[in-house]
Amino acid sequence: MSDEAARLAAFRKDIAAWIDEACPASLRGRALGEDSIVWGGKGWAFAHADQKDWFDAAVAKGMTAPMWPTEVGGAGLTRPEEKIYREEMARLNAPPPLESFGLWMLGPALLHFGTPEQKAMHLPPVVRGEIRWCQGYSEPGAGSDLANVQTRAEDMGDHWLVNGQKIWTSYADKADWIFALVRTDRSAPKHKGISFMLIDMASEGVTTRPIRLISGKSPFCETFFDNVKVPKDYGAGGSAIVGELNRGWDVAKYLLTHEREMIGGGARGLLGGRSMGEFIGSLEESVAQDPVIRAEAMALEVDSLAFALTMERYKDRAEGGKGVGDASAMLKYYGTELNKRRYELLMSASGSAGVEWDGPHGSLAPEWLRTKANSIEGGTSEVMLDILSKRVLGMPSS
């Protein structure tokens, strides 16, 4: 065994012991549902003491953001360590202590584009679950054309005056802050003149309205900015703009790549750790014997396992410094289409029990409908295929 392997083996033992001790048994092995996620934020209330204990322990050890630097409150793990951490978390059936758009999206943006002041101001509260962020990209009517930003921020000397409307803002009604694309130069071409701005949701003039989906209630909102004053500088030296002024599209693109990698693999749902076959095996016997259902279940199992390996391979590649870049569009495309197929089969296998809003399989039906947005949100499958063909395969433009 190499030194490195020995070191990692020791790390595995230690981290497993820590998880085992810090994560209360009551949290283990539960199906991960919307109601068991810890999102944090000013308005956050833990469901019970065990959940708070696990969260506190993780914050103390930096394990809410395992790969972030220790200076901002992370644990500073290397990629192989982080992989082992996730493996042990899965093995011990421990839920993530904290999830948030701050961890997934704002953090990576600030770590890459932020000033030291911005990092110091915004990252520790994210790690500690004190501030909950939401993302303001899409606008009504713009659809896949994300750079078609109409929300404008006018330069008023010491502050920006923001007016406009965002749509598909997840949890805007529960978030403390928003990172949003705003147009700061209306005379520049479409992709120029956009800035990446951090706005306090408590500001006067910010309102939200939830969006009802075909699957029922949703975390998505419309968010309105009506003469919102955003200070150019948030006191501690942190500018409201991340990256260069009018170069927000670069930040957005970087984050989109990041988001794609995440969405592709982020299928959460009914099956939990169970295989498709176990689910089908739990149904009426005739279902498992139906060749149409069985053939598709087998194909899904094969494709899902191979895709999971691909997610790992791409994460390793990204960590190796080679980056993943536009190829992340593949993860987004493949992962979301796979998840839609998975839910179509679950519905088909469940028969008439599956079509109830709240039948014997719980939230299966709304989850199924919700998956239909997977291949739309964060860039449609069609946009992903365009990116792959043009930027990865080098196909000519028409």
Next chain:
Amino acid sequence: MSDEAARLAAFRKDIAAWIDEACPASLRGRALGEDSIVWGGKGWAFAHADQKDWFDAAVAKGMTAPMWPTEVGGAGLTRPEEKIYREEMARLNAPPPLESFGLWMLGPALLHFGTPEQKAMHLPPVVRGEIRWCQGYSEPGAGSDLANVQTRAEDMGDHWLVNGQKIWTSYADKADWIFALVRTDRSAPKHKGISFMLIDMASEGVTTRPIRLISGKSPFCETFFDNVKVPKDYGAGGSAIVGELNRGWDVAKYLLTHEREMIGGGARGLLGGRSMGEFIGSLEESVAQDPVIRAEAMALEVDSLAFALTMERYKDRAEGGKGVGDASAMLKYYGTELNKRRYELLMSASGSAGVEWDGPHGSLAPEWLRTKANSIEGGTSEVMLDILSKRVLGMPSS
């Protein structure tokens, strides 16, 4: 029963009696293979006396071209009669007495665009199987862009001087005449300046070379025209040009529609009258039990039956005077893709026995490879989908 129904019932009885008498038992129920087709032509030799007897009887009754007018030697059947004729042919397992590009392609073109002289000169020899035709459309490098005709015919007063090259000419090496697209006006836009020309393959300067396909030997040829003199008038008053000069694209388009309807339904092959399931049932037991194979066999059976009904519906529609027009692209697209799927499944079901060039399933492997051309020849599937989306669905051009 209505008068019409009674008349058709009587027709069914009569035609069945005729087939039963005229078609020798030795020809019935054989698998239709390349070697059992009667193509006709100057160089034709019947395989045996029974084949000739059936052919002669059909010619005498006009049944080689059942729906053509009696003046040119057809039987003048109505569409309902012709449908009954085909049903009875199928029921009695009788092979078509004659098949040819003259019947399928040239005939419809002349019936629609030809002068009385052209019809009188060319159609009777087609009906009687005396002249075998081939089709000269494609040119090297043009691919799907059929209007990209480079073969040119120069006006030399009393004759045309033809130079150029055609490709994918089926049976050019066995045909007596060719109908070809030639450019008669080189200064006109691409789709103008093309003429539809009838050329005697025995003319000096015409040569052919067979093309070997991935499936092995093929009926396809390259056809070369080297200073070929084509008389402007073939004696009996028949012009060498069908339709107007420089308007050959209209004739070609008309025929392409016709061809598409035919190709879509013209899948001929191993299965003959057998269902996919019967074929699979004749293999090792484990094959029929494989859910992957069984699910696809079921789906193919469903789609094939529904498509066969659709072919009939479209033929009825065409006969009803409503025409089918661009929608024929659907038949071509669907029928050829279905046939490719069918052969993929046959290969998969046959396992290692299927991969031999001449194994226990005879010509299965070359037929499988040959089907890959179905969705290319006569217009690719991509061109068909373009036609459907633009001309049938009215989608805007980019």
Next chain:
Amino acid sequence: MSLSLLETEDETMLRDAARGWLADNAPVAALRKMRDAGQAFDTGLWREMAAMGWSGVLVPESSGGAGMGHRAAGILAEEMGAVLAASPYLSSAVIAATALQGASEKLTAIAGGELVYALAVDEGTKHAPERARLHADRIGNGFRLSGTKVFVAEGASADRVLVLARTSGAAGDALGLTLFDIDAGRAGLSRTAKATVDSRDHAELRLEGVEATGEDVVGDVDNAMAVLAPALRAGQAGVAAEMLGVAGGAAAMTLGYLKERKQFDRTIGSFQALQHRAAHLWSELEVTASAVAHAGRMLDADPEAAEMAVSLAKARATKTADLAVREGVQMHGGIGMTDAYDIGFYMKRARVAAEWLGDYGYHAAKVAAARGF
């Protein structure tokens, strides 16, 4: 069979009339309104349909019906599907009217729209009549029925229910089943409406010692299939036609959107990748239309021989509706995901109809069996 699948002039007139009336009276907005009000269908609307003869589409003129036959019934179902019009049409006018052939008084009431029927056949999550276990025990001169039925369309609102019960044999036997015609208010029968995604009425029925007499038996005891099989075929052909309409309605909405929506400064319908998918979808619709028309023709011409044709239609329609609604939602993008837009209603109805009276695998297997495997 040289049945032409082309529509006759009468059929085209029927289709045009139905389409016009439905557009005015039962657009998707009507379904949305009923859903928001927690209502499965509009009784007033059903009376109007009855007045047009739709509820008597399969009832002979001698019993006060319109006697139009199965192809016509399919055309009506397809047009209803295209706008997602909710009514007890299939349960009552198509299925029950077929099962109750000869029962002139009941047929007259069905045709008049006064009597709404439901069919209670399945007990598991998949369609399987022969697996019925709900038992009817002989007590004196009559029967006592106990057991549970699920996924009963119009089950919560129907006036009467045709209940498939086992009078002998074991689950899995096609024989030993008997069809009972039971008043929905009879003692011992309880009904639980289920909230299904299509906002229609699908109920669970519990029978606890429900009493029935020989008068209530439809057809012969122990031989339900003689009357049930034709009724199921009629219903399956009807739901196939409805699903063809659902597919066509979703496709039309989507094609319209493609021609109108702009992104990246272009009409999205000009993107070739979407064009090819739209053309493929249209091709599938055309092929399915043939199968649906054929099922109707076969039921009219030779109902005993129509089983394969009906299964072919249901299998094709299930697959095609599935494709149409998936492409529909995806091509609409974000707006298609919002409840405010109509396309989602098509997806929901397609899913429920896919399961009703046999799913894709059930019917594809029937086709395969008819073709010898």
Next chain:
Amino acid sequence: MSLSLLETEDETMLRDAARGWLADNAPVAALRKMRDAGQAFDTGLWREMAAMGWSGVLVPESSGGAGMGHRAAGILAEEMGAVLAASPYLSSAVIAATALQGASEKLTAIAGGELVYALAVDEGTKHAPERARLHADRIGNGFRLSGTKVFVAEGASADRVLVLARTSGAAGDALGLTLFDIDAGRAGLSRTAKATVDSRDHAELRLEGVEATGEDVVGDVDNAMAVLAPALRAGQAGVAAEMLGVAGGAAAMTLGYLKERKQFDRTIGSFQALQHRAAHLWSELEVTASAVAHAGRMLDADPEAAEMAVSLAKARATKTADLAVREGVQMHGGIGMTDAYDIGFYMKRARVAAEWLGDYGYHAAKVAAARGF
């Protein structure tokens, strides 16, 4: 298992070296030439591969091999697949070398390229080792083998053949099978080369009273699976890697064509419908590449636990190669249908490799079984 699927520097060097050498020495043109000459592989070329250590890729250095392991073996197979290089690599260097672990002299000869092995396992049209009926009857101290084997890769040209025979039990039993190592020239063994579409060597072997001794038994009598199963896994992973190469080679040829071919005055690669299909194909290739790399890693790290990983790779590679060659021929249009162009060779090899050592359904079912259904 936190095995990284990324290539190590050594692996990348191996791949680059193999790719360069194969491009120079074994392009598709070489296969075409051999096909036209009626030859299955080029002995001279195989010796050169041996000289580079490829024939000893799995043979320990102590026996004169290169001992590079299964991931490396897969990289070589993939590169060979990309140019359709024909050789006894999988049969001899991968499968036989795994089955004969410990038999140092034979391994040395395999590694040297002097001894070419074939594996004769199947008797029906589908891969099913446990259904072997070819029987080895005990005669005195030895055995007498009779029966027929089909689809034996390198069967007509190999020097020796590993023959799976039944020494007890009945067809279908995994036990009661014994693996024999037989000289191809032994009396009673006749070989018939079959003309398969991939122009490679696939033969039918007839054994009529072929005599064998205990010396010829590989592993233990009645327990062939102990040595055969690891060999099959190695071969299946190898053919999966080859098929990934076939898929990648066909895709590369097709992408190149899309960028160069003009129609309707446009480069056809600018048509969005083709772009999306190309991007989808590339996505499938990437996902399959992970499965293939994983199978190699698992065989190296924990061969006994590698069964699911191997079946996953073969299932994925079969589907992906199928897609790549179908799209390849279609996107090439007419020229792709001509024998003069290379893409057809990829389609033919993909079809044969799809069937060898278990088809898609066989391996997908293994994955399902490993996942509990």
